[in-house]
Amino acid sequence: MDDKFLKPYNPKEVEGKIYQTWEDSGYFNPDKLPNQSGEPFTVVLPPPNVTGTLHVGHAYEDTLQDIVIRFQRMRGKRALWIPGTDSAAIATQARVEKNLQKDEGKTRHDLGREEMVKRTYEFAKNSESTILNQVRKMGASLDWSRYAYTLDDKRNLAVFTAFKRMYDAGLIYRGSRIINWDPKGQTTISDDEVVYEEEKSKFYYFKYGPFVIGTARPETKFGDKYVVVHPDDSRYSAYTHGQKIELEWINGPIIATVIKDSAADMEMGTGAMTITPWHSLVDFELAEKYDLDKEQVIDKYGKLLPIAGEFAGMKITEAREKIVEKLQAKGLVEKIDENYVHNIATSERTGATIEPQIMEQWFVAVDKEFTIPYSEIPGIESGSKITLKEMMRTAVEGGAVDMPQEGFRKTYLHWILNLHDWCISRQIWFGHRIPVWYKNNEIYCGVSAPEGDGWEQDPDVLDTWFSSALWTFSTLDWPEKTVDLKTFHPTAFMSPAYEILQLWVSRMILMSGFHLGQAPFKKVLIHGLVRAKDGRKFSKSLNNGVDPLDMVEKYGADALRMGLIVGSAIGSDIKFDEQRIRGYKLFANKIWNVTRFILENAKDFDSEAKLVDYTGTDTGAYSMHATYHNQLKTSLEDITLDLENYRLYLAGEKIYHYFWHTFADEIIEWSKPLLKSGDEKEKWATQHLLLSILADTIKVLHPFMPFVTEEIWSSLPAQLKKQKLLMVEPWPLS
RNA sequence: GGGCGAUUAGCUCAGUUGGUAGAGCAACUCAUUUACACUGAGAAGGUCGGGGGUUCAAGUCCCUCAUCGCCCACCA
Numbered sequence: 001m002d003d004k005f006l007k008p009y010n011p012k013e014v015e016g017k018i019y020q021t022w023e024d025s026g027y028f029n030p031d032k033l034p035n036q037s038g039e040p041f042t043v044v045l046p047p048p049n050v051t052g053t054l055h056v057g058h059a060y061e062d063t064l065q066d067i068v069i070r071f072q073r074m075r076g077k078r079a080l081w082i083p084g085t086d087s088a089a090i091a092t093q094a095r096v097e098k099n100l101q102k103d104e105g106k107t108r109h110d111l112g113r114e115e116m117v118k119r120t121y122e123f124a125k126n127s128e129s130t131i132l133n134q135v136r137k138m139g140a141s142l143d144w145s146r147y148a149y150t151l152d153d154k155r156n157l158a159v160f161t162a163f164k165r166m167y168d169a170g171l172i173y174r175g176s177r178i179i180n181w182d183p184k185g186q187t188t189i190s191d192d193e194v195v196y197e198e199e200k201s202k203f204y205y206f207k208y209g210p211f212v213i214g215t216a217r218p219e220t221k222f223g224d225k226y227v228v229v230h231p232d233d234s235r236y237s238a239y240t241h242g243q244k245i246e247l248e249w250i251n252g253p254i255i256a257t258v259i260k261d262s263a264a265d266m267e268m269g270t271g272a273m274t275i276t277p278w279h280s281l282v283d284f285e286l287a288e289k290y291d292l293d294k295e296q297v298i299d300k301y302g303k304l305l306p307i308a309g310e311f312a313g314m315k316i317t318e319a320r321e322k323i324v325e326k327l328q329a330k331g332l333v334e335k336i337d338e339n340y341v342h343n344i345a346t347s348e349r350t351g352a353t354i355e356p357q358i359m360e361q362w363f364v365a366v367d368k369e370f371t372i373p374y375s376e377i378p379g380i381e382s383g384s385k386i387t388l389k390e391m392m393r394t395a396v397e398g399g400a401v402d403m404p405q406e407g408f409r410k411t412y413l414h415w416i417l418n419l420h421d422w423c424i425s426r427q428i429w430f431g432h433r434i435p436v437w438y439k440n441n442e443i444y445c446g447v448s449a450p451e452g453d454g455w456e457q458d459p460d461v462l463d464t465w466f467s468s469a470l471w472t473f474s475t476l477d478w479p480e481k482t483v484d485l486k487t488f489h490p491t492a493f494m495s496p497a498y499e500i501l502q503l504w505v506s507r508m509i510l511m512s513g514f515h516l517g518q519a520p521f522k523k524v525l526i527h528g529l530v531r532a533k534d535g536r537k538f539s540k541s542l543n544n545g546v547d548p549l550d551m552v553e554k555y556g557a558d559a560l561r562m563g564l565i566v567g568s569a570i571g572s573d574i575k576f577d578e579q580r581i582r583g584y585k586l587f588a589n590k591i592w593n594v595t596r597f598i599l600e601n602a603k604d605f606d607s608e609a610k611l612v613d614y615t616g617t618d619t620g621a622y623s624m625h626a627t628y629h630n631q632l633k634t635s636l637e638d639i640t641l642d643l644e645n646y647r648l649y650l651a652g653e654k655i656y657h658y659f660w661h662t663f664a665d666e667i668i669e670w671s672k673p674l675l676k677s678g679d680e681k682e683k684w685a686t687q688h689l690l691l692s693i694l695a696d697t698i699k700v701l702h703p704f705m706p707f708v709t710e711e712i713w714s715s716l717p718a719q720l721k722k723q724k725l726l727m728v729e730p731w732p733l734s
Numbered sequence: 735g736g737g738c739g740a741u742u743a744g745c746u747c748a749g750u751u752g753g754u755a756g757a758g759c760a761a762c763u764c765a766u767u768u769a770c771a772c773u774g775a776g777a778a779g780g781u782c783g784g785g786g787g788u789u790c791a792a793g794u795c796c797c798u799c800a801u802c803g804c805c806c807a808c809c810a
Binding site (some may be wrong): 005007008196203214215217265267268269274275280282283284285342407411414498501566567569575577580582583586589590592593595597600601641642647650653656657664669672 | 736737738739740745746747748749750757758759760769770771772773774775803804805806807808809810
């Protein structure tokens with residue numbers, strides 16, 4: 001027996017070495033696996049932000065995927081897990097800008113676009129190794145030879161190609177639409193990056209000619225020359241649609257037009273409202289419907305424009321009170337409600353109050369019909385007409401993407417129903433630049449700049465989710481028609497956090513459906529968030545963060561993996577409990593000691609001797625051996641079924657339980673007298689039983705606790721193994 | 735405002751198609767010159783949030799209420 005077993009198991013001495021052995025073996029790459037006839041089984045790693053560090057959420061997500069990948073690999077599948085990182089454009093640029101300000105006192109504009117992009121790229125590249133090494137520490141069996149970065153050449157080509165094809169299909173268009181403008185970040189942001197915060201403010205009632213209108217935002221009212229009432233509102237039956245009324249307003253008399261539309265809520269206030277199409281989505285939609293004038297009142301910096309007359313140039317907050325004062329002086333204030341509670345839109349990243357604006361932006365049209373050239377998605381015929389929205393719905397309802405968690409499926413479908421066109425342009429510098437060039441009135445879209453002089457590229461970059469949405473196939477080098485793409489797409493499954501269901505999952509379905517006519521993945525299992533023990537989110541401000549690498553240092557990666565997986569079903573939140581992780585460190589040591597005991601007591605095991613076959617029906621004196629053998633088989637079948645059905649937490653708990661309380665407490669205790677009895681045949685049978693249970697349980701534990709099991713495997717007698725490395729050993733029962 | 739979920743032992747959570755309530759941790763008793771930087775044996779602990787219904791049978795299915803959480807949403 002190896003002397004290493006005389007000491008307790010020490011993960012620190014083992015994990016680095018074992019990971020190196022795996023990497024050197026080449027088996028992370030499915031093309032190098034011993035069994036080349038297996039079915040492909042692909043997972044793409046949700047690419048972590050290149051400038052980030054590993055947090056407990058990643059550790060959990062990586063473990064989930066690694067368990068599945070390792071299980072499938074041992075079952076003989078050609079398992080491929082593709083690693084990658086994301087540039088997360090806005091986050092990265094913001095980070096570099098912050099450093100720039102701090103270290104050199106400069107802004108991005110001082111540097112200029114080219115230099116800024118160069119520095120950001122370098123910064124991203126420099127920090128990428130940090131997170132990748134952290135992922136390795138978790139034991140993730142990723143095929144590093146297929147590593148992808150969202151801004152590398154191949155992914156860049158994929159993004160440009162995707163854009164061009166959708167542009168040519170009429171699904172990407174440029175239009176003046178109302179968007180969420182972040183005055184602080186000086187960029188548009190997507191609906192998903194907007195967070196609503198409850199705020200108590202004043203609500204004003206103003207006299208607007210014969211009407212009384214309510215508003216929380218007097219500063220936008222300069223351009224309001226339409227008053228909207230509900231067609232059924234008896235209070236206003238005297239007025240007709242389109243009727244013009246002259247009235248006194250903030251800066252003098254104006255002509256207002258009456259609009260009758262059911263958008264006005266009769267229950268709300270006086271039932272009459274004025275509209276500001278340039279700065280409100282509802283108002284914009286009304287203006288589009290009736291072809292009304294739209295006027296900008298507030299500029300990109302949150303200041304009032306000349307239309308505000310004497311208030312021009314003022315900041316919103318400053319202007320608000322002054323406008324009210326003026327209206328008050330003119331006797332136009334009916335009343336002011338001091339306790340008005342409403343939600344205001346703020347930018348998730350900068351915290352600034354969002355100012356809706358009409359701007360020229362690029363959009364993906366989700367409601368426009370197109371002809372889908374090719375489709376493997378059940379319910380969608382190749383060559384049929386469909387909208388992206390319908391496609392996204394059908395992919396899930398028709399089963400191309402299996403979303404077994406009913407609650408999340410409902411959430412997804414509900415979200416699809418309410419989907420608006422997706423604004424994909426961002427006014428930042430770092431990221432995929434929009435592949436469109438302008439020259440006078442000409443416009444060109446292509447994967448590279450057009451021939452000839454005088455063309456200027458669109459200054460904006462794409463929403464980072466645009467490239468992320470291509471991830472399942474851009475990582476397989478699409479648009480090239482590679483063997484990889486043919487073999488490994490659609491991917492087998494994806495396990496994102498529920499936070500990201502709409503943001504990412506749905507958009508992958510959109511892109512994969514349009515460009516390949518395939519689902520991006522066959523199954524999606526949404527997991528919960530890892531929270532602090534008190535149920536609160538981990539956050540910097542609460543200073544309750546846990547660094548997974550500290551846990552690895554203290555208890556080993558295997559213990560951390562088990563501690564995260566066992567104990568909560570996939571989909572519900574996980575409360576992080578260090579005690580549990582400590583418990584699994586003890587378990588790793590238990591496995592270690594069981595091995596020590598068995599190897600010590602099986603030194604003289606003679607595999608050549610004629611063994612008693614206790615696996616048959618007529619077992620005679622060896623009925624206990626047979627019972628234990630069959631019990632093992634039953635347990636492993638059960639656990640295998642759980643793994644096949646992604647019930648990882650159950651499988652993990654069951655193997656833990658079997659190993660400790662059946663194998664160690666019961667079977668080994670039972671074996672002690674038999675090993676000493678002096679009956680050679682009985683001893684061999686017992687040694688054989690113990691060795692085979694050990695080998696089989698080590699195999700089943702491997703996906704969960706890869707390091708300690710691989711280390712033990714290297715010390716097991718060769719006749720128990722088909723493969724030198726446990727990671728490619730065939731799964732028991734198969 | 736709309737949608738989704740949760741409520742089970744002191745704590746954290748399982749409970750897969752309805753069939754005698756489970757685990758880990760903590761706490762308790764005992765053992766321990768033992769493969770175990772510890773481990774083993776044992777005992778204790780729950781009217782499964784409240785109420786109603788379906789059923790031979792409900793933690794599980796249906797209705798309703800309460801509390802908590804999350805997501806979405808333009809209420810001027």
